[in-house]
Amino acid sequence: MLIGKTDRVEFCGTMKYSVEINGAKRTVDIDGETPLLWVLRDTLDLKGTKFGCGAAQCGACTVHMNGHPIRACQTPIASVGDARITTIEAIGDSKVGKHVQEAWIELDVPQCGYCQAGQIMSATALLTRNPAPTDHDINVAMSGNVCRCATYTRIRAAIKHAAKAGSI
Amino acid sequence: MNRMVLLAAFLISLLMGGSAWAQTPPSPTARGEYLARAGDCVACHSTPGGKAFAGGLKMGTPLGAIYATNITPDIETGIGTYTEQEFDRAVRRGVAKDGRRLYPAMPYPSYAKLSDDDVQVLYEYFMRAVPPAHQVNQPSEIPTLLKPRWPMAVWNAVFVGGGNGFTSDPQHDAAWNRGAYLVEGPGHCGACHTARGIAYEEKALDRSSLAFLAGANLDGWYAPSLRQNRATGLGGWSKEDIVAFLKTGHNKHGSAYGSMRDVINNSTPYLTDEDLNDIAVYLTSLPATVEEKAPVYDDATATALAEGSSDPGAAVYAGQCQSCHKETGGAAPPFLPALAGNPTVLDRDASSLINIVLNGSAPLMAKGAPSPYRMPQYRAQLSNQQVAEVVSFIRSGWGNNAPRVSAGDVATLRKSTDPASDQPVILRMR
Amino acid sequence: MLARRNFLKVSLAAGGGMLLTATLPAAAKAATLGKAGTDAVALNAYLQIAPDGLITITAKNPEVGQGVKMMLPMLIAEELDADWSKVQIAQADLDARYPGQVAGGSTATPLNWLPMRQVGAAGRQMLIAAAAAQWGVPAAECETAPGVVLHKATGQSLSFGALATQAASMPVPDVKTLKLKDPKTFRIIGQPTRNLEVPRIVTGQPMFGIDVSVPGMLYAVFQKCDVHGGKLVRSNVADIRKLPGVRAAFEVKGGTDLRGLLDGVAVVADNWWQANRARQQLDIIWDEGNVAGQSSHDFAATAIRMSKGRPESILRRDGNPDAAFGKAAHVLEAAYSYPFLSHTNLEPQNCTAHVKDGQVEIWAPTQNPAPGAALVSSTLGVPPTAIKVHMVRAGGGFGRRLSNDYMVEAAWISKVAGAPVKLLWTREDDMRHDMYRPGGFHFFKAGVDANGQLIAFRDHFVTYSQDGAIAASADMSPAEFPARMVEHLEFGVSMIPLRAPTGPMRAPRSNAFGFAFQSFLDELAHASGVDPVQFAHNILGAPRLLPDPPMPRQGPGFDTGRMRGVIDLVAEKSGWGKQTFPHGTGMGLAYYFSHLGYFAEVVQATVNATGEITVDKVWVAGDIGSQIINPLNAENQAQGSALDGISQALGQALTIDGGRIVEGNFDSVLPLRMRQAPPVEVHFLVSDHPPTGLGEPALPPALPALANAIFAATGKRIRSLPFKDHDLSAAA
Structure with missing residues (x-):
C-alpha cells in the first residue's frame, strides 16, 4: 500500500475570497492556499504576471501589494485580505509606472521580454519610494528580478531614464 | 505502587479506547500501527525510498555514526525471532535479543513509559503487519575502543533508573494524563526538545524537572522550548495552535523544520484529534523556566524597510526576504511563517534560524500532501557575513530582542550542514 | 563598399539561393496572412498591403528574444522601400511555404540576408509595375520613396496602398532581374530600430506560450522519472483522480528516445495550481535502471x-x-x-495542444517547430498534414527549445484527456529534464x-x-x-x-x-x-x-x-x-x-x-x-x-x-x-x-x-x- 491518501489536510479549503485587483473588487472561489499568481493568471485571466520559479527566486511574478513589490507565487490568496493588488496590466495608470514603461520602450530594453513585467513592477516600486536612486539603490531593489537574457545594462539605464522623466 | 500504576494505565487506556476509537474497537495490529505512528518509528528505522522499517539510517552521535537497525520481522536480519518479552526488553529497556545494550539514540528511556498493552499491540503490529525485509544491519562507526556496550548498562542504571511505566497524576484529568503519556512516552518529544548532559543523557525524562522540554541544540538545529516561556516557548500558543501545528506542520506562529519535519511527515498528523488535543492540554501545563516578556510588536522596522535603511542586514532582508516575509515581518501564516515574535527567531540559540537561511527547508508532508510553500536555500547566494547580518536584523526587528549572531556562527553551521532537498521525503510504513 | 559576390557566396553556401525560388513564385498570390484588414492584398507569402497603406510583413522564424521577428521584416521593408512607421509584423505559423523556420546557430542573418531583401525587392518591383501600367509609362522611369511610387518626369505619385490590388496581379519578377539597393542608400537596415513588440511586453499583454488560452482548455502537468529514461512500474494515480479540480490523471508509457515522449504520469485539472498540487501527491515506483557511475x-x-x-x-x-x-x-x-x-529559460517549458477528430493543433514556444510536428506525427500516429503548429513567442530559447519533448507531451495528454490542454512544467521539471x-x-x-x-x-x-x-x-x-x-x-x-x-x-x-x-x-x-x-x-x-x-x-x-x-x-x-x-x-x-x-x-x-x-x-x-x-x-x-x-x-x-x-x-x-x-x-x-x-x-x-x-x-x-x-x- 502506498501512502499519499486523498484525505489530505486542508488549510482553508475552497472558499470565496474578495480581493482588490487593479482597483476593482474581484471575487474568486478557490482554495486559500492558492498563490495569488495562479489566481491572477488562471482565474482572472491577467496573464501579464509571469511564472518563472515558484520559489520567490526570479521575480517574474512581481506585483504590488499596497505599493510594495511582492512575489505573487509566494502569496497565498488567503493572505491577501483587503490589500490593494496592482499588476503590470494597470501599473501604467500611475505616473511613475507610465514613465517606467515609456523608458523601457525608449531604450528598447527587452530581449525575450518574459521577465520584464516583473522588472517594471520592481522598478516602479523603487522609483515611487526613491525618485532618484543610486546604482546601489538599484542593485538592492532590482536583484530579486532575474533577466535570463541579461538585459541588466539597459534595465539600469531605463530606471535612470524614468527617474529623469519623473523629475521634469 | 506498581499495581496502582498498572491500574492507572489500564484506566487510561480504557478512556482512550472510548474516545479515540469510536464504536468498533480496532484490531491489535491497527492499534499497534497507530502507536508506531505516535512513536514515529519509521523516521529512524527507514531510509527515503527504502523498505519500511528495514533500518539503515545513519545517525551521528558524539562517539561516531551509528545506523538504525532492521525492525521488520525478517528472521535473519530483522526481529523475526523476537518473542514478545524480547521485543519488550528492547523497546522499554534498550537491550537487544542477544543481550547487547542499545545506544540511547533509540529513545528507550522514553519508551520505558509505554504501557504493557501498548507494547503488546506494537509487537503484534511489527510481527503481523510489517512485511519482512531482508536487509543486513550496518555496523556502527564508533571506534572499536569505545565499542564495548557494557557501559550502557551502567548508563541505563544511572540515567534511566528503575523508572518503570508511566506514572499518572491524579491531580490532573484524563486528557492531561493521556497527553503526558503520549509526550513523555511514545512521542519521545524530549529526545530532541530536552537538553542532554555530558553523557548524552536527556537531562529530564518527565515534567518533574524544569529542564524537561526546555529546548535543546541537536545536529545544527535548536529544538525550541515546549514550555510556557512567553517569548521562546509555547507561552503564546493556544491549544488550538498546538493541535494545528501537529496536524499540519504550520500554524499562525510558525512552521515545522529540521527533525520536526520527520514528525509531521510521518507521525502527528496521523493521530486523532483527541490525542492531539490531549498533547496540547499537557504541554500548556508545563510552567515557564523563566519569566519572559511577550514580544511587543514595533512597526519601526517596517517603516525603516519601507523608507530604505542603512543597516546592512536590512539591505539583505529587502533583497532576499521581504517579498515573502514582508516588511512587516508578518509573512502569510500559516503558509509562510511570520518572523515577528516567532519563538524560533527569539531563541538565544540561533542555530535553527541560521540553518534555515543557509539551507532552506524540505517540504512538509502532512498525510502525503506536501505543504504548498517552501523556504529556498541561501547558502550559495549569501556570504557568512550577509547571513549573520540578516539573521541579526531579523532577531532585533519588529520588537524581537534576541542577541546578534556572528559570521563565525554561520561559518560553523555552513560546514556542518547540507542544503535541504526540495524533494519530498516519502517513508512508507508498509 | 561591399563586394556583392560576398553576398552571393555566403547565401549560396548556406543554401540561400534556393530559398527565393522555393517561396516567391509559389507564394506570389498566397492567401492573406496575419490580422490586417480584410481588404488587404497579399503580394507574396511575406507581404500584404492594405488600401490605407498599412503593410503587414510576416516574420517566418521563431522569436525567442533574439530579435528575428524585427530583423527579417526590416530586410523586406528596406528593399520594398516601405515607410517603416506603416509596417506591422505578423508571426508565421509553421508553414511549408517558409523555409528554415528555426532559431538556432545564429543562422537567420546569413541565411536570410539576401532572400528576404529579394522578397522586398520583388514586392517593390510589382508595385512599380502596377504604377507604370496605370500611368502608361515605362517601369524603368519610375522610382520609389518610402511608401510611394513616383514618376518624376510627370510628377505623378501613387501610394503603395493605392497600388496594392493592381500590384498583386502583376507577374512575379524573376529573381535574376531584381535590383537590390546600394547599401549606402539603406534607410531601415542599419538604423537603430525599436522592437515593435515592446509596448505589448511592458503592458503585460498575453503573448508568450504560457499565455495561450483556447476555449475549454484544461491545465496539465507531467511527472517523469528524475533518472532520465527511468521506466514507470506503478503509481497511486487512482488516488490522484479524486483530488480537488482533477479532471484526468493517467499513466503514460513512453519510448526510449530521451527527446521524445517518456514514461510518466499526467495530471489534468481545472487550473494549473490544482494540477500541480495533485501531482505532488503522486507516489510512483520507478525502475531507474543502472545508474552506477552516473554522478x-x-x-x-x-x-x-x-x-x-x-x-x-x-x-x-x-x-x-x-x-x-x-x-x-x-x-x-x-x-x-x-x-x-541547464538552459534555464525563464519561461519554463510549456505547450498548448488540442487533439480532436484526428486533427492536432499546437501552440508552442519552440525554436524548431518542424521536427516537433514530425515527433507528434510519429508518436501519435497522425499524418503530418493533420498537424498545425502555431509558433508562439518564447521566453528565451538558448537552444533548449530546439528539442520538442514538451510538444509531444502536450499532444499526447490532450489526446488521452480528450480536451485542449496547456502543459506547463515547473522550474524543477525544467532543470531536471533538460538537454x-x-x-x-x-x-x-x-x-x-x-x-x-x-x-x-x-x-x-x-x-x-x-x-x-x-x-x-x-x-x-x-x-x-x-x-x-x-x-x-x-x-x-x-x-x-x-x-x-x-x-x-x-x-x-x-x-x-x-x-x-x-x-x-x-x-x-x-x-x-x-x-x-x-x-x-x-x-x-x-x-x-x-x-x-x-x-x-x-x-x-x-x-x-x-x-x-x-x-x-x-x-x-x-x-x-x-x-x-x-x-x-x-x-x-x-x-x-x-x-x-x-x-x-x-x-x-x-x-x-x-x-x-x-x-x-x-x-x-x-x-x-x-x-x-x-x-x-x-x-x-x-x-x-x-x-x-x-x-x-x-x-x-x-x-x-x-x-x-x-x-x-x-x-x-x-x-x-x-x-x-x-x-x-x-x-x-x-x-x-x-x-x-x-x-x-x-x-x-x-x-x-x-x-x-x-x-x-x-x-x-x-x-x-x-x-x-x-x-x-x-x-x-
Whole structure:
C-alpha cells in the first residue's frame, strides 16, 4: 500500500475570497492556499504576471501589494485580505509606472521580454519610494528580478531614464 | 505502587479506547500501527525510498555514526525471532535479543513509559503487519575502543533508573494524563526538545524537572522550548495552535523544520484529534523556566524597510526576504511563517534560524500532501557575513530582542550542514 | 563598399539561393496572412498591403528574444522601400511555404540576408509595375520613396496602398532581374530600430506560450522519472483522480528516445495550481535502471583516471608534439573542467495542444517547430498534414527549445484527456529534464619557444558518450583553435558513458571550449612572459583565410586577420596595458570565433579580501560583417551574450548524483543578478564581409576573459567552473 491518501489536510479549503485587483473588487472561489499568481493568471485571466520559479527566486511574478513589490507565487490568496493588488496590466495608470514603461520602450530594453513585467513592477516600486536612486539603490531593489537574457545594462539605464522623466 | 500504576494505565487506556476509537474497537495490529505512528518509528528505522522499517539510517552521535537497525520481522536480519518479552526488553529497556545494550539514540528511556498493552499491540503490529525485509544491519562507526556496550548498562542504571511505566497524576484529568503519556512516552518529544548532559543523557525524562522540554541544540538545529516561556516557548500558543501545528506542520506562529519535519511527515498528523488535543492540554501545563516578556510588536522596522535603511542586514532582508516575509515581518501564516515574535527567531540559540537561511527547508508532508510553500536555500547566494547580518536584523526587528549572531556562527553551521532537498521525503510504513 | 559576390557566396553556401525560388513564385498570390484588414492584398507569402497603406510583413522564424521577428521584416521593408512607421509584423505559423523556420546557430542573418531583401525587392518591383501600367509609362522611369511610387518626369505619385490590388496581379519578377539597393542608400537596415513588440511586453499583454488560452482548455502537468529514461512500474494515480479540480490523471508509457515522449504520469485539472498540487501527491515506483557511475563525482574520478592513459581516439595530430615539448622554452600542463548546465529559460517549458477528430493543433514556444510536428506525427500516429503548429513567442530559447519533448507531451495528454490542454512544467521539471550542456575535461600540455611562439599543444579531451556514440554537443572539431596555428598538435578524445540527455546550448561547444582553451592560452602567455595581446598575435600570425573546418556552419573559413582586428579593437577600447591596477584588480583578454562571428573581449574584475568577485566592466569587440542590421538590438544581444557568459562562469553548475540532477531552482543554480552585472561596452568592426548572426558568438570569450582577469588581479588561476566553488579569499 502506498501512502499519499486523498484525505489530505486542508488549510482553508475552497472558499470565496474578495480581493482588490487593479482597483476593482474581484471575487474568486478557490482554495486559500492558492498563490495569488495562479489566481491572477488562471482565474482572472491577467496573464501579464509571469511564472518563472515558484520559489520567490526570479521575480517574474512581481506585483504590488499596497505599493510594495511582492512575489505573487509566494502569496497565498488567503493572505491577501483587503490589500490593494496592482499588476503590470494597470501599473501604467500611475505616473511613475507610465514613465517606467515609456523608458523601457525608449531604450528598447527587452530581449525575450518574459521577465520584464516583473522588472517594471520592481522598478516602479523603487522609483515611487526613491525618485532618484543610486546604482546601489538599484542593485538592492532590482536583484530579486532575474533577466535570463541579461538585459541588466539597459534595465539600469531605463530606471535612470524614468527617474529623469519623473523629475521634469 | 506498581499495581496502582498498572491500574492507572489500564484506566487510561480504557478512556482512550472510548474516545479515540469510536464504536468498533480496532484490531491489535491497527492499534499497534497507530502507536508506531505516535512513536514515529519509521523516521529512524527507514531510509527515503527504502523498505519500511528495514533500518539503515545513519545517525551521528558524539562517539561516531551509528545506523538504525532492521525492525521488520525478517528472521535473519530483522526481529523475526523476537518473542514478545524480547521485543519488550528492547523497546522499554534498550537491550537487544542477544543481550547487547542499545545506544540511547533509540529513545528507550522514553519508551520505558509505554504501557504493557501498548507494547503488546506494537509487537503484534511489527510481527503481523510489517512485511519482512531482508536487509543486513550496518555496523556502527564508533571506534572499536569505545565499542564495548557494557557501559550502557551502567548508563541505563544511572540515567534511566528503575523508572518503570508511566506514572499518572491524579491531580490532573484524563486528557492531561493521556497527553503526558503520549509526550513523555511514545512521542519521545524530549529526545530532541530536552537538553542532554555530558553523557548524552536527556537531562529530564518527565515534567518533574524544569529542564524537561526546555529546548535543546541537536545536529545544527535548536529544538525550541515546549514550555510556557512567553517569548521562546509555547507561552503564546493556544491549544488550538498546538493541535494545528501537529496536524499540519504550520500554524499562525510558525512552521515545522529540521527533525520536526520527520514528525509531521510521518507521525502527528496521523493521530486523532483527541490525542492531539490531549498533547496540547499537557504541554500548556508545563510552567515557564523563566519569566519572559511577550514580544511587543514595533512597526519601526517596517517603516525603516519601507523608507530604505542603512543597516546592512536590512539591505539583505529587502533583497532576499521581504517579498515573502514582508516588511512587516508578518509573512502569510500559516503558509509562510511570520518572523515577528516567532519563538524560533527569539531563541538565544540561533542555530535553527541560521540553518534555515543557509539551507532552506524540505517540504512538509502532512498525510502525503506536501505543504504548498517552501523556504529556498541561501547558502550559495549569501556570504557568512550577509547571513549573520540578516539573521541579526531579523532577531532585533519588529520588537524581537534576541542577541546578534556572528559570521563565525554561520561559518560553523555552513560546514556542518547540507542544503535541504526540495524533494519530498516519502517513508512508507508498509 | 561591399563586394556583392560576398553576398552571393555566403547565401549560396548556406543554401540561400534556393530559398527565393522555393517561396516567391509559389507564394506570389498566397492567401492573406496575419490580422490586417480584410481588404488587404497579399503580394507574396511575406507581404500584404492594405488600401490605407498599412503593410503587414510576416516574420517566418521563431522569436525567442533574439530579435528575428524585427530583423527579417526590416530586410523586406528596406528593399520594398516601405515607410517603416506603416509596417506591422505578423508571426508565421509553421508553414511549408517558409523555409528554415528555426532559431538556432545564429543562422537567420546569413541565411536570410539576401532572400528576404529579394522578397522586398520583388514586392517593390510589382508595385512599380502596377504604377507604370496605370500611368502608361515605362517601369524603368519610375522610382520609389518610402511608401510611394513616383514618376518624376510627370510628377505623378501613387501610394503603395493605392497600388496594392493592381500590384498583386502583376507577374512575379524573376529573381535574376531584381535590383537590390546600394547599401549606402539603406534607410531601415542599419538604423537603430525599436522592437515593435515592446509596448505589448511592458503592458503585460498575453503573448508568450504560457499565455495561450483556447476555449475549454484544461491545465496539465507531467511527472517523469528524475533518472532520465527511468521506466514507470506503478503509481497511486487512482488516488490522484479524486483530488480537488482533477479532471484526468493517467499513466503514460513512453519510448526510449530521451527527446521524445517518456514514461510518466499526467495530471489534468481545472487550473494549473490544482494540477500541480495533485501531482505532488503522486507516489510512483520507478525502475531507474543502472545508474552506477552516473554522478558528477564519479565522472571527475573517471576523467582523471582516463587522463593518465592514452586517449581512446585521436581527433587530430600534426607534427610530433612529444618531441616538440622537448624543444620548448616553457612547457605547461593544466587540467580544465566545466560542469553540466541547464538552459534555464525563464519561461519554463510549456505547450498548448488540442487533439480532436484526428486533427492536432499546437501552440508552442519552440525554436524548431518542424521536427516537433514530425515527433507528434510519429508518436501519435497522425499524418503530418493533420498537424498545425502555431509558433508562439518564447521566453528565451538558448537552444533548449530546439528539442520538442514538451510538444509531444502536450499532444499526447490532450489526446488521452480528450480536451485542449496547456502543459506547463515547473522550474524543477525544467532543470531536471533538460538537454544539458555537457560537462567536460581538458588535460592540456603545451610548449612555447623562447620567442614566445606556441610550438606544441596537446589536449586530451574527456567527454561523454551516449548509447555508444558521442553525446550530442559533446564533440570537438579537429579545427578547434589553436589547431592549424601550431606546428605540433594533438587532440585526443576519451568518453565516459552518460545517461542524461545533452544538447546544444547558446554557442554550443564554444561556450565551454572558449573557457578551457582561452584560459590555458592566457596561462601560456603569462608563463612565457609575453603580453596576452602579443601572444595572440604570435599565434594568429599573418592575416590569412584558413579553409573550411569540417564542422557545420563555419562558413567560408577562419580569417586570422579578422580575429586580430577585434583583438586590437578591444585592446584599444579597454585601454589594455595602459593602466596599472592595485592588487586585487586586473584585466583579462579572450577571443573566440564561432557562428561566423569574431569576438574579443576584455573583462576588468576586482577580488576583495573575502574573495568576492566584482566584475567591473566588460568591453566587447565583434566583427560580424559589413552591416549591423539593427544596431539597437545588436548592442543588446552582445551585452546579453557577454553577461550570459559571466553568469555561467560565476554561479552555474548542475550536479548529477545517482543519475539525477540535484539542483532544481534558482536558489542553487545562480543566474546573474543586477548587483553583479557590470557595464558592457560594445564595439563592432565593420568589415567587407557578408553580415552574420549575433545570437551566440559574443558569449564564449566572456568566461575566459573573466578567468584571466581574476588571474591578473590575484595571481590565482581558476581552472574549473563555476567560480563560486573557488575560495579566492586567500588570493586577494
